[in-house]
Amino acid sequence: MVSIIGAGPAGLYSAYLLGKKGYDASIYEQKKIIGNPVQCTGIVTSKISSIIRLPENVIQNKIKNIKINSDNNSAELRLKQPDIVLDRAGFDLFLKQKALDAGAGLFTGHKLLDVGKESIMIKNIPKKRKQSVKTDYIIGADGPLSVIYNKLNPENPRRYYYGIQVRAEGNFDKETFEVFLGSVCPDFFAWLVPEDSEIARIGLASMQNPKLLLKKLLQKLKIKKAMEIQAGLIPLYDPKIKTNLNNTCLVGDAAAQIKASTGGGIIQGLTAAKCLASSVETKCNYEKIWRKELGKDLRLHLKLRQCLNKFTAKDYDRLVKMINRDKLKNILENESRDIPSEFLIKMLLAEPGLVSFAGKLF
Structure with missing residues (x-):
């Protein structure tokens, strides 16, 4: 039993x-x-297909692009294998x-x-x-x-991030998942995950004041009305x-x-x-x-x-500028984000400038 x-x-x-x-x-x-209640953004990489076969009715959307935004820069990735937005x-x-x-x-x-x-x-x-x-x-x-x-x-005792998101109506690129780094959410990041071209899941996670940060994010994105609010705890791996x-x-x-x-x-x-x-x-x-x-x-x-939590807004601007370079972009577009042991060394070899962030690991 x-x-x-x-x-x-x-x-x-x-x-x-x-x-x-x-x-x-x-x-x-x-x-x-x-x-x-739903307490999860529900976006997964294509690696899930190697674990379980998903029926079409639980796949809400397929993401072909990721747009990474810092305060002053942005980079766009075209994924070799689409991410999946789950119902x-x-x-x-x-x-x-x-x-x-x-x-x-x-x-x-x-x-x-x-x-x-x-x-x-x-x-x-x-x-x-x-x-x-x-x-x-x-x-x-x-x-x-x-x-x-x-x-x-x-x-x-464990530590948590507090995740909060809304489902909101708008005009969205259904193939593009957006990430927001820097001052919009200093100790984590914010996201915009489209369910389709008219509804997106917009949220963030933080150990600070996630409700206030989300309010500012929605104002920044000019989202006037939320259809639904979802929240949950994200335990930090130990x-x-x-x-x-x-x-x-x-x-x-x-x-x-x-x-x-x-x-x-x-x-x-x-x-x-x-x-x-x-x-x-x-x-x-x-x-x-x-x-x-x-x-x-x-x-x-x-x-x-732990490294990213020590980044300033300027550090994120530098990082996103590096991601725009062809060699680094190619790695991020083709490697599974679930398995850093397979891509981190490749990234460092492709972009030696990343070593400048190494001091933040300690």
């Missing part, structure tokens, strides 16, 4: 993979409705159906109260009833505020996090398996779910498996974020 806490992408995909291997998996989700609620429902088809049980409106060695205490919220569930494995896929994280890491203790594991946002450079984590969560299913089947240590698969690149994303 495998008990999975949380029905986001990492939890649902874990249940699907374990069900396929013949394990009895049950998913417990505090919310009543899977996929809502985030639809994506979760797709994974839910895959998990159910693989034999998993799903219990919505069920909140985790406590974790034992071989049991969990669950509260059925609608019926106001507590229940102890015996289990062989406990999988914490319970997101940024994971209860199970706190059990495994009582002395390691290589010291313990994600496996005996029969208990963390996966996805609960494990902060997130690219610190961009805040994206869907592909990393799905990859970690595959590592988790493999560890259950082979009885091998989950932590070793997923760190071998993802650890190096997540550390590099963290180093990039």
Whole structure:
């Protein structure tokens, strides 16, 4: 018996993979409705296609270009492989159906109260009833505020970025995703992700005052009315996090398996779910498996974020000016942004001027 806490992408995909291997998996989700509220921008690189085959109805848009804006410069990239804008609620429902088809049980409106060695205490919220569930494995896929994280890491409180975005109407280039660096969001970045030519997801993440920064961004972009406001926490990756203790594991946002450079984590969560299913089947240590698969690149994303957080607006202007040069542009257009271990050295060789930023790593 495998008990999975949380029905986001990492939890649902874990249940699907374990069900396929013949394990009895049950998913417990505090919310009543899977996929809502949306707390994610939902843009992923084409690498997702190597993990899971997406049905067309969960692909909201395909992005062919990225426009990178600093305060005084801009650069445009033409992607060799388009990014994908997911229907985030639809994506979760797709994974839910895959998990159910693989034999998993799903219990919505069920909140985790406590974790034992071989049991969990669950509260059925609608019926106001507590229940102890015996289990062989406990999988914490319970997101940024994971209860199970706190059990495994009582002395390691996590840090968060606060993400906020709106869905807004306007006249947008549906093939172009825009990034805003510099004073618009000093400790992270802002984004404009088109769903189509008339609706875009516009937002940012920050540890400072994201609501005020978003208000200024919308004024800058002359967005007068938001259709919908979405917000969520983005945990900062920490290589010291313990994600496996005996029969208990963390996966996805609960494990902060997130690219610190961009805040994206869907592909990393799905990859970690595959590592988790493999560890259950082979009885091998989950932590070793997923760190071998993802650890190096997540550390590099963290180093990039630590470096970028020391950038001034002028530094970003210099960086964007460099990105406009053909050699660097060619690398960024052709390499997967999920795997910095495959492109960082190439970038440094193509543009030695990047070395001038190296001092910000320390």
